[in-house]
Amino acid sequence: MTFELQARDAGTKARAGRLTTAHGPIETPIFMPVGTAGTVKAVGQRELKQDVHAQIILGNTYHLYLRPGLDVLQAAGGLHKFNGWDQPILTDSGGYQVFSLGATRKIKEEGVTFRSHIDGSKHLFSPEGVMDIQRRIGADIIMAFDECTPWPCEYDYARRSLDMTHRWLKRCMARLDSTEPLYGYEQTLFPIVQGSTFADLRRQSAEFVAEQGRAGNAIGGLSVGEPAAQMYEMAELVCDILPPDKPRYLMGVGTPANILENIALGVDMFDCVLPTRNARNGMLFTAQGIINITNKKWATDFSPIDETLGDYASTFYSKAYLRHLFQAQELLASQIASMHNLTFYLWLVGEARRHILAGTFAAWKPGMVEQVSRRL
Amino acid sequence: MTFELQARDAGTKARAGRLTTAHGPIETPIFMPVGTAGTVKAVGQRELKQDVHAQIILGNTYHLYLRPGLDVLQAAGGLHKFNGWDQPILTDSGGYQVFSLGATRKIKEEGVTFRSHIDGSKHLFSPEGVMDIQRRIGADIIMAFDECTPWPCEYDYARRSLDMTHRWLKRCMARLDSTEPLYGYEQTLFPIVQGSTFADLRRQSAEFVAEQGRAGNAIGGLSVGEPAAQMYEMAELVCDILPPDKPRYLMGVGTPANILENIALGVDMFDCVLPTRNARNGMLFTAQGIINITNKKWATDFSPIDETLGDYASTFYSKAYLRHLFQAQELLASQIASMHNLTFYLWLVGEARRHILAGTFAAWKPGMVEQVSRRL
Numbered sequence: 215m216t217f218e219l220q221a222r223d224a225g226t227k228a229r230a231g232r233l234t235t236a237h238g239p240i241e242t243p244i245f246m247p248v249g250t251a252g253t254v255k256a257v258g259q260r261e262l263k264q265d266v267h268a269q270i271i272l273g274n275t276y277h278l279y280l281r282p283g284l285d286v287l288q289a290a291g292g293l294h295k296f297n298g299w300d301q302p303i304l305t306d307s308g309g310y311q312v313f314s315l316g317a318t319r320k321i322k323e324e325g326v327t328f329r330s331h332i333d334g335s336k337h338l339f340s341p342e343g344v345m346d347i348q349r350r351i352g353a354d355i356i357m358a359f360d361e362c363t364p365w366p367c368e369y370d371y372a373r374r375s376l377d378m379t380h381r382w383l384k385r386c387m388a389r390l391d392s393t394e395p396l397y398g399y400e401q402t403l404f405p406i407v408q409g410s411t412f413a414d415l416r417r418q419s420a421e422f423v424a425e426q427g428r429a430g431n432a433i434g435g436l437s438v439g440e441p442a443a444q445m446y447e448m449a450e451l452v453c454d455i456l457p458p459d460k461p462r463y464l465m466g467v468g469t470p471a472n473i474l475e476n477i478a479l480g481v482d483m484f485d486c487v488l489p490t491r492n493a494r495n496g497m498l499f500t501a502q503g504i505i506n507i508t509n510k511k512w513a514t515d516f517s518p519i520d521e522t523l524g525d526y527a528s529t530f531y532s533k534a535y536l537r538h539l540f541q542a543q544e545l546l547a548s549q550i551a552s553m554h555n556l557t558f559y560l561w562l563v564g565e566a567r568r569h570i571l572a573g574t575f576a577a578w579k580p581g582m583v584e585q586v587s588r589r590l
Numbered sequence: 591m592t593f594e595l596q597a598r599d600a601g602t603k604a605r606a607g608r609l610t611t612a613h614g615p616i617e618t619p620i621f622m623p624v625g626t627a628g629t630v631k632a633v634g635q636r637e638l639k640q641d642v643h644a645q646i647i648l649g650n651t652y653h654l655y656l657r658p659g660l661d662v663l664q665a666a667g668g669l670h671k672f673n674g675w676d677q678p679i680l681t682d683s684g685g686y687q688v689f690s691l692g693a694t695r696k697i698k699e700e701g702v703t704f705r706s707h708i709d710g711s712k713h714l715f716s717p718e719g720v721m722d723i724q725r726r727i728g729a730d731i732i733m734a735f736d737e738c739t740p741w742p743c744e745y746d747y748a749r750r751s752l753d754m755t756h757r758w759l760k761r762c763m764a765r766l767d768s769t770e771p772l773y774g775y776e777q778t779l780f781p782i783v784q785g786s787t788f789a790d791l792r793r794q795s796a797e798f799v800a801e802q803g804r805a806g807n808a809i810g811g812l813s814v815g816e817p818a819a820q821m822y823e824m825a826e827l828v829c830d831i832l833p834p835d836k837p838r839y840l841m842g843v844g845t846p847a848n849i850l851e852n853i854a855l856g857v858d859m860f861d862c863v864l865p866t867r868n869a870r871n872g873m874l875f876t877a878q879g880i881i882n883i884t885n886k887k888w889a890t891d892f893s894p895i896d897e898t899l900g901d902y903a904s905t906f907y908s909k910a911y912l913r914h915l916f917q918a919q920e921l922l923a924s925q926i927a928s929m930h931n932l933t934f935y936l937w938l939v940g941e942a943r944r945h946i947l948a949g950t951f952a953a954w955k956p957g958m959v960e961q962v963s964r965r966l
Contacts, residue, residue: 251914251915251918251920252911252914253915253918253922255920255921255922256921256922256925257922258922258925258926259906259907260902260906277918281917282910285890286889286890286910286914289892290892290908290910290911295892296908296910296911296914297907298907298908298911513658513662514661514662514665514666516665516666516672526636530634530635530674531635531674532672532674534658534662534666534672535628535666535672535674538627538628538657538658538662538672539627539629541657541658542627542628542629542653542657544627544629544631545631545921545924545925546629546631546632546633546634548921549634549921
């Protein structure tokens, strides 16, 4: 996997680049739709490619490991072959889901034991095991097994957790580097910077991660409830330490404004369930602002969902029709809204990239942050 | 609206024709996907046209009247403008839904009073009212307001109901013929033959309907629980009486085998919720037979969903992947299965048409009936 830095914005720390994987290129900054169980909820693969213009999607190790399971995925020849998505895939480590299980999981140095939310069966995720699982899933980009600390978090807990995350990272690297891909193409590990909202821990973690010299790096443990100002502070601090010639992935972020602000701080890659989850609840992100489509005021508004994008949803359907579909609890409501929100997110990072390449990002960003944060 | 009879099969009573509406042509025999609330469940309008190759869809008067309501539909300029489907639309009369409401509805000569399933509000559907409603919805083909008798049904009830249905038909025609379309294009009324499974009533009704000389005719009250043999007997009896130069629409039918058998008896148009409803439960119709995709035996079957069709679902997804989506209760499961089943139904009537035009229908039909009825 190679990363070419194509441009740096003069007025901010924003960058434009090109990441090349065995399944094709990714132009950064990029947003990666979340495909939890091997499917981006309510959006087909053809539509993801042709309408949303997604360049890479995520899979969730925890979910895929439990269902369909690794035997099925391996028999298919990996996740790309299984779900028919032939562009790049990134898998998380499963850590985030496992830690969210609360009472049913136990963290030890060896790894985490947990019970399946599906059938209550008991499992162990260890750094080595999770590398093997991601090998079998067949993602192009594999995430290290880390502990994502909750927020707020005691300093001592954050420090001890961080030390363990670093020890786990070493184990992840040792395992991945001593095993081969199963499907004949390269799989690249991204380490994850943790440290909660403590500047000294974040600095220490970023330096540790930078030293490992992997092909890309990630920032975890943000967007977990902390104020946005703290998220930006930590992201900037970490980006300033991570090597500039490697892509930087801020995990689980965020709103359209969050994404633009973090691009300005030097982040290249994002993922978040927000566009799809909110779509299913009738919240639409548009270039004009945020719409709650279930609101009565849209009942006879026959204008396009987004006046600017000219996307699938806006070409074929009106606000009034989409509102009706939500009122009638029709499946098509989720389909249209999900496609629209994802298309908007990809449009937004594409616009950011265009402005970075043109040298106009710093001037463009503040107005766009305001515009996309407005409630219509 | 014009109907051109293009071919008659020598060995059966099957016909191929072309119905021309203000929103374009329909090649018969045809299957019409059901779009209850202005949307064919889980399938977008672009996909309906480009992938399913639907030529006409249905809307349900009862559902559309209650939600989004006629004011919204009229403000949009009719259902075509509202839902973005620019090809022909047929609306049922709402009678079938209203009669299904059971205890909350009352049938009188004037019409039927009922309570909304959404908010309990009280409404009256009369022949005149239902014509006005369908004018406002803006369907190309409008169905007469009739009583669809349940099965089994007492002879006396069926006879009295039929007489009322005929009186109602006269009132429907009088109202439609004395009003103008609201959106500048022609709207055509199809009368409905009733009479339960009583041959003399069916004959009487078919003769009455034939005498009215409308541009197309329908057969209602079948596929409501009676044995298939009785359905075919009634359909044949009625088709033999209805004018050959007008299209014949058998309402609410049916399985792939039902459709082929009724085409052989002279039916030109069909609608049914079966392909979409069963799709959402994991039952797939294919050219090889019927698949319950939730069955464990498909877990590692990576072959296309349908080996013959080469449709959207079969091109992009495997049986194993679709099974996984059902297991994980993903929305994409319903989307893929619905698109597949509808594409199969349209493929099936297209194949029937091709064989009628080629003079090979009678020889082709029995094998295909067997093939599509097989459980895989």
